[in-house]
């Protein structure tokens with residue numbers, strides 16, 4: 018791991034090693050944590066060689082998506098953000114169990130261990146169209162994707178402390194089978210301050226009522242009751258996985274305002290944020306005893322019509338579905354990596 022060179026504004030060497038950071042903090046020092054990759058580390062990586070041979074996935078010639086090359090060029094980031102967060106003992110304290118080994122007692126008795134959940138995670142290939150989840154599990158899963166924007170970035174709950182920008186993705190939900198909740202369309206505003214701008218951008222007839230039992234600090238709203246199973250599948254390139262699950266969702270980006278604020282390169286950061294949300298939901302689904310699948314194939318214009326978005330202020334970037342899965346007998350499941358890998 019590279020050491021950072023002395024740089025203007027940095028009080029001493031800034032190291033990316035968590036152990037160096039922790040030792041410095043323990044010794045009462047103020048730590049400056051850069052929120053960008055260090056140019057020296059990138060230069061070092063450039064000297065490395067790629068070994069191996071990529072598998073050919075298809076016998077056909079790959080489709081040339083020239084449009085994507087244009088998107089890549091247009092969203093290229095050519096400058097470095099010099100953002101640094103300052104940590105000291107009076108700042109955020111991170112409580113870490115002393116012993117993180119597999120033999121350590123489970124600090125959440127009755128809950129599966131993180132390692133187990135991470136290793137067992139698989140994408141569901143099909144859902145059973147039957148399994149429901151409890152409203153409590155649904156609220157817990159959604160609470161886990163709340164970045165708590167009221168806090169400083171480094172005090173936000175893990176993993177939202179790794180994204181050094183203000184969250185710009187909200188969830189438009191198709192709820193099918195959540196016990197105690199009416200099926201229909203729902204909205205989760207990941208930043209409570211954005212509820213009004215979302216509301217103004219969406220269909221005026223939506224209800225915007227808090228569902229029964231919803232925790233007070235969870236900005237989740239019922240928009241419209243109804244059977245959204247077929248609709249969810251249709252807008253997801255006719256994939257049944259979006260309608261036969263317990264719920265599916267579209268990740269709605271604050272699109273135009275983010276690109277204007279930061280520049281075209283932020284297009285990729287919006288996708289990074291959707292990716293983190295997806296990974297959290299994948300693990301939460303496994304921890305709850307159900308399964309999930311990312312949905313990259315969806316029709317964005319019909320999704321926007323369903324929710325009432327009619328310009329580029331908001332844009333759906335990635336979809337997701339969660340529910341009781343059906344095992345696919347064509348797949349072989351091998352034991353996961355050992356703990357020492």
Ligand SMILES: Cc1cc2nc3c(=O)[nH]c(=O)nc-3n(C[C@H](O)[C@H](O)[C@H](O)COP(=O)(O)O)c2cc1C
Nearest residue numbers: 138139140141142256258310311312313314315335
């Ligand atoms: C960004 C993304 C988009 C995906 N889109 C779809 C999709 O549209 N339909 C689908 O059936 N699976 C989709 N998947 C699931 C992938 O097929 C699955 O992740 C892949 O087969 C690897 O399996 P694993 O997640 O169990 O490791 C998507 C996954 C990701 C991460």
